[in-house]
Amino acid sequence: MNPLVSNTVPGPLLGVNIDHVATLRNARGGNFPDPVRLAQMAVDGGADIITFHLREDRRHIRDADVQRMKAEIAVPLNFESAVTQEMLGIIAQVRPQYVCLVPERRLEITTEGGLDVAGQFARVRDACATLAAIGCRVSLFIEANRQQMEAAAQAGAPCVELHTGAYANAYEAGDTAKIQSELTRIHEGIALAQSLGLQTNAGHGLTLASTPSIAAQPWVQELHIGHALVGHALAVGMERSVRDFKAVIARARAAQPPVPSR
Ligand code: PXP
Numbered sequence: 693m694n695p696l697v698s699n700t701v702p703g704p705l706l707g708v709n710i711d712h713v714a715t716l717r718n719a720r721g722g723n724f725p726d727p728v729r730l731a732q733m734a735v736d737g738g739a740d741i742i743t744f745h746l747r748e749d750r751r752h753i754r755d756a757d758v759q760r761m762k763a764e765i766a767v768p769l770n771f772e773s774a775v776t777q778e779m780l781g782i783i784a785q786v787r788p789q790y791v792c793l794v795p796e797r798r799l800e801i802t803t804e805g806g807l808d809v810a811g812q813f814a815r816v817r818d819a820c821a822t823l824a825a826i827g828c829r830v831s832l833f834i835e836a837n838r839q840q841m842e843a844a845a846q847a848g849a850p851c852v853e854l855h856t857g858a859y860a861n862a863y864e865a866g867d868t869a870k871i872q873s874e875l876t877r878i879h880e881g882i883a884l885a886q887s888l889g890l891q892t893n894a895g896h897g898l899t900l901a902s903t904p905s906i907a908a909q910p911w912v913q914e915l916h917i918g919h920a921l922v923g924h925a926l927a928v929g930m931e932r933s934v935r936d937f938k939a940v941i942a943r944a945r946a947a948q949p950p951v952p953s954r
Pocket of ligand 1: 803853894916
């Protein structure tokens with residue numbers, strides 16, 4: 693096999709996080725807008741994966757949405773989940789292709805910080821084993837730091853998703869120094885993940901403007917994007933929004949030289 697990963701491939705896959713369609717629906721109760729319909733439109737626009745987070749308080753996606761997503765959406769589903777027995781039980785029944793284990797605090801507005809794998813190692817390791825046994829690919833949503841990355845590898849996860857929130861916030865604030873330091877941290881995190889044999893995904897807070905610097909990072913295989921993509925869809929429609937995000941991802945990756953595979 694060619695030892696070079698060709699960057700002529702159109703860049704990381706795009707997982708479209710559909711939670712915020714449900715947020716809008718729930719603002720008025722009822723069934724409109726329907727997150728499953730919008731998920732299908734995202735797929736029609738080229739989404740490679742549909743991502744959702746069934747939270748303990750069901751503040752956006754609900755159990756019935758998950759069931760319908762499984763029945764109606766043909767691309768892989770990425771089920772973001774807290775490490776709880778309740779969620780593991782639901783996942784065992786739904787059997788999504790991918791599960792991303794995330795931290796969850798009831799009062800947070802969105803997922804803050806990465807999962808503390810090192811601090812709850814046995815619990816995460818057991819969840820990874822349970823999910824692997826039912827055929828779900830597990831990824832751990834972590835900060836790009838050595839302690840968490842090594843714990844993720846030891847816990848048996850095949851995959852990590854690096855938290856890009858601090859980078860995205862710096863980008864929004866126009867803080868050039870912080871943007872650079874965060875990109876360096878993410879870049880080093882990706883290299884470390886590669887050395888540990890972990891597939892590397894990334895996401896959180898990314899916008900059309902801030903996505904290219906992450907998409908351009910060698911070895912990033914999936915980007916999971918929600919809030920900004922659903923927001924953009926309000927202006928241009930869901931299919932066009934997905935196409936716009938896919939285009940910036942593909943352009944950013946195509947501009948990079950080929951990199952050696954691990
Ligand atoms: N990845 C993970 C693990 C997340 O928890 C979220 C938010 O639910 C995202 C990606 C998407 O973040 P955003 O909605 O800010 O694009």
